[in-house]
Amino acid sequence: MAEQDERVLDETEVENAEQSAAAESDADTTSDANKTSDANKNTSASENNDEFARTMDRVEAALSEVADKDTMTPQMRKMFARQQESTKRVEESIKGTKSNPRWFVPVLCALLIIGLVWVVVYYLSGKYPIPGINDWNLAIGFGIMLVGFLMTMWWH
Known part of the structure; x- marks a missing residue:
C-alpha cells in the first residue's frame, strides 16, 4: 500500500513538473510572437515531439518497474517473462561480440x-x-x- 502511495506521489510530481515546463514553454512562445510563421511551426512541432518523448518516458518507466505478479493475468506473465528473456539474450550477445582494433x-x-x-x-x-x-x-x-x-x- 505504501508503495502505491509513493508511486502516486511520484506520478503527481512528474505531472507537476511537466505542467510547469509547459507553462514555461508557453511563456517563451508568447514572448517570441514577432518571429515568422515558419519558426512558429517549427516550435509547435518540437513541442509535440517533446510531449511524445515525455509520454514514451512514462511508458518505458512503467514497463521497467517491477510488476506485481499477483495482479497479472497468465498471458501478461508470459509476455513479461519473454521480454525479460529476450532482453537477457540481447545483452549476452552484445557482451560476446568481438570487434577488431581500429588499425x-x-x-x-x-x-x-x-x-x-x-x-x-x-x-x-x-x-x-x-x-x-x-x-x-x-x-x-x-x-x-x-x-x-x-x-x-x-x-x-
Missing part, C-alpha cells in the same frame, strides 16, 4: 592496394619497383596482397 581495416586495405600497385608498376615498367630481381617483383606484389586477403579471414 585492422586500414592495414588490410593498405596491403591490398600496395600489392596491387606493386604488380601494376612491374607490368608497366618491366624492371621496377626493385630492379634486378625481375619476375620476383610479381611474387612480392602477390605476397603482399595474399597477406591482405588472409587478414580478411579474421575480420569481425
Whole structure:
C-alpha cells in the first residue's frame, strides 16, 4: 500500500513538473510572437515531439518497474517473462561480440592496394619497383596482397 502511495506521489510530481515546463514553454512562445510563421511551426512541432518523448518516458518507466505478479493475468506473465528473456539474450550477445582494433581495416586495405600497385608498376615498367630481381617483383606484389586477403579471414 505504501508503495502505491509513493508511486502516486511520484506520478503527481512528474505531472507537476511537466505542467510547469509547459507553462514555461508557453511563456517563451508568447514572448517570441514577432518571429515568422515558419519558426512558429517549427516550435509547435518540437513541442509535440517533446510531449511524445515525455509520454514514451512514462511508458518505458512503467514497463521497467517491477510488476506485481499477483495482479497479472497468465498471458501478461508470459509476455513479461519473454521480454525479460529476450532482453537477457540481447545483452549476452552484445557482451560476446568481438570487434577488431581500429588499425585492422586500414592495414588490410593498405596491403591490398600496395600489392596491387606493386604488380601494376612491374607490368608497366618491366624492371621496377626493385630492379634486378625481375619476375620476383610479381611474387612480392602477390605476397603482399595474399597477406591482405588472409587478414580478411579474421575480420569481425
